[in-house]
Amino acid sequence: MSDTDDLAGLLRRIRRVADLSQRDLAAVSGVPQPTIAAAEAGTRGLDARRLARLARVAGLRLVLVDAEGTEVAPMDADAVRDEVGRRYPAHLDTRHGDEGWWHGPHRYDRPPVTYTFTRDRRHRDDVRRLRGTPPDHQRPQPGDGLAERAAARRAAARQAREEERRRRLDAGELAPAALGFDCSCPPACDELDDRSGPPRHAGDCACGCDLS
Template sequence: MSEAAQGHPPADFDLSGTVRRIRRTARLSQRELALAAGLSKSTIAQVETGRRGLSADALASLATIAGLRLALVDGDGVEVLPMRGSAARDDGGRRYPAHCDVRHGDEGWWYLPHRAARPVPWFTFDLRRSEPLADDDHPVQVPEDDPRWRAEQRRVESLTAWAARQQQLREDYLRRLGAGEVPPLRDDPCTCPPGCEELLVGDDPAGQADPHVPDCPCRCDVH
């Protein structure tokens, strides 16, 4: 069993010196510190002589008495904050595994055949140890994480992109018309079927020689 499991501090953490520092800062005797923390004097004495360990809760309580607090720091001495409790949870109210990466449930893999009949969850998780952390924490759930809201946003964005493309096509036609590259529009209305419109929204509609479906009754120059 490891030292941590037995309640002993790791070898590179000086618990004895830390408790003595707490007492020094608080200017309290072993008996006074033990009384303030609800511990026995012998416990404080044994911790300071390295004969026993101390739980994190008890150590945090001692630090608070001295106006101090426990903190994690990285190799550069920068404080590492605890994971926030307000992060997203699953339908059962449980937190997602801390060591895993949380992402939206509609991102990619959920739409596999064996999941098609199941409702899309707001979030799911996976483990990608080979990749750097995308975020230091799990996301906080907001209404915009609803898969239905996200689907509607994608639909709106698609329509917006389509409208922008149509505007670009119109502007391109007017430019080409002004340069004499294409004839003006006919006076009679266009009767092209929807298939012709789909041809126009291709990768390079301006360069298509005949953007019409085979059975188009109109075959106008621009529709």
């Protein structure tokens, strides 16, 4: 069965369910009767918006289904967009702008963005093999801002450093600090510590709270 036969059959099904002639369907839907007649005759096509409008008259709707007959939802209209409100390419995957920041020639002369997408399809495919294919682009969430995410990373680094200090104290690797001692690590320590091993301190850190 050809696409034109499918379309003609769908239009006839719509009219049968709605119990309308071509002329009546045209009057209700606003789609010209000659357009409906030509599509039913297979001499011209019909765009999806008009077909959806005709289907609604009969209480029907257009859907996509996969090979198993399961309905496939449209992509999320509320997914993240770029800085000027444009949608990201549907076939690529979005991510936070500070996550795996690319190392292209414009790394430093373009301002960081809240969201971006993986431009290299080979890299995208490698990530998908490890993590699976996301069903959609991500939705904006509270805390997605670059400053908020940086603050969250610093807080996580401080917590990890404190947990490591307590572990070393409990293990007897560090002498107990004097009463009233307060950690005064500068922010540079948070940025330096990547949590891949023991806590790290910046060169100008006067605290060294976890060092023996």
